Amino acid sequence: MNRVSVPTDPQGRIPENAAGGLLQIDLDALASNWRALREQAAGSETAAVVKADAYGTGIEQAVPALQRAGCGTFFVAHLSEAIRARAAAPGAAIYVLNGLLAGTGPAYADHDLRPVLGSSEEIEEWAGFCRAQGRRFKAAVHVDTGMNRLGLTVREGLVLKDRPELKDFEPALLMSHFVSAEESDNPLNRRQIEAFQAVRQTLPGLPASLANSSGIFLAAKPHFDLVRPGYALYGGNPTPDRDNPMRPVVGLKARIVQLRWIEPDETVGYNGRWTALERRRVATISVGYADGYPRSASNRGNSGETVLAGMALVAGHPCPFAGNVSMDLIAVDVTEVAGRVKRGDTVTLIGGTLTVDEVGRRAGTIGYEILTGLGPRYTRTYRGGEG
Numbered sequence: 001m002n003r004v005s006v007p008t009d010p011q012g013r014i015p016e017n018a019a020g021g022l023l024q025i026d027l028d029a030l031a032s033n034w035r036a037l038r039e040q041a042a043g044s045e046t047a048a049v050v051k052a053d054a055y056g057t058g059i060e061q062a063v064p065a066l067q068r069a070g071c072g073t074f075f076v077a078h079l080s081e082a083i084r085a086r087a088a089a090p091g092a093a094i095y096v097l098n099g100l101l102a103g104t105g106p107a108y109a110d111h112d113l114r115p116v117l118g119s120s121e122e123i124e125e126w127a128g129f130c131r132a133q134g135r136r137f138k139a140a141v142h143v144d145t146g147m148n149r150l151g152l153t154v155r156e157g158l159v160l161k162d163r164p165e166l167k168d169f170e171p172a173l174l175m176s177h178f179v180s181a182e183e184s185d186n187p188l189n190r191r192q193i194e195a196f197q198a199v200r201q202t203l204p205g206l207p208a209s210l211a212n213s214s215g216i217f218l219a220a221k222p223h224f225d226l227v228r229p230g231y232a233l234y235g236g237n238p239t240p241d242r243d244n245p246m247r248p249v250v251g252l253k254a255r256i257v258q259l260r261w262i263e264p265d266e267t268v269g270y271n272g273r274w275t276a277l278e279r280r281r282v283a284t285i286s287v288g289y290a291d292g293y294p295r296s297a298s299n300r301g302n303s304g305e306t307v308l309a310g311m312a313l314v315a316g317h318p319c320p321f322a323g324n325v326s327m328d329l330i331a332v333d334v335t336e337v338a339g340r341v342k343r344g345d346t347v348t349l350i351g352g353t354l355t356v357d358e359v360g361r362r363a364g365t366i367g368y369e370i371l372t373g374l375g376p377r378y379t380r381t382y383r384g385g386e387g
Contacts, residue, residue: 020286027385049230056374065385105129127165181214269323292373
């Protein structure tokens, strides 16, 4: 039997002709966004949040690009991500936002990582580990000012200075997290700033951090000593009530694997949720929810109806999805450009007018979910990032 081998990239990447979708990541735009945020927060250190595989762009590629741009501090969610970030950025300060899991002190010490301590139990365990090692390892302390997920209460934060455990390790950062910074007029922003300032005043000299991407742009400028942008770095709009000041970082194209005519009253896709009211040309593209494209972007209207659903740019023209997004495939109504497309062409799923925010809106979700859901089946190409 003759076998056809698919050539593999030396780094294990998927060759373009072996994948249904092409994910394009602009590391120069990523670095440019970081510099723009640093300028916006002038006077404060600008870190980078690289959790969720650097919002789907790849820790191993994004972290070195950001470090070459000048970033010296990174935040991740999990210890496993921190270990990957450490390999990509020797010498950087790396914080783990989700806290100290029981018994993980040795791993933090081995890789020179910093837990974000958000409870009395975590503070006690980290202090005990440091005492046992005879070293004052660094950590951040998280005070909850309104999110009610992780962190010490404000009351606990106000008496933090009296805790003897703080002598056993080196507090390197005091931090909290905004609830609704993207809503610039939300009164909760001011209440959080005031609560955080009250705690900070009890710990003079300890660097402080509150602002996420949107927090950087608040009129109150709650930048403190360090800001922690995430979403904006990757092209998401941190100011949804204004134009997006960030450059797009991610582009996604999908390949057309088949074209067909759909006759009047025929349906498309699982459960027949979309009906052709007249003869329509439909392209099937080789991307689906197994690739991280949300099923919630399905178009369950009929041809010609205006509904909020997924869309692709086909030959530069916006074309609506037809029917349900399935695991590996999406049908797109390309009737308006029927004479300009053929099997093997690519269509744009993220790019141009289909920003990550717009794709999220059309799927009934947010751009964060679109970015962090980007799956491993795409061919990934990277542009720039050399500095």
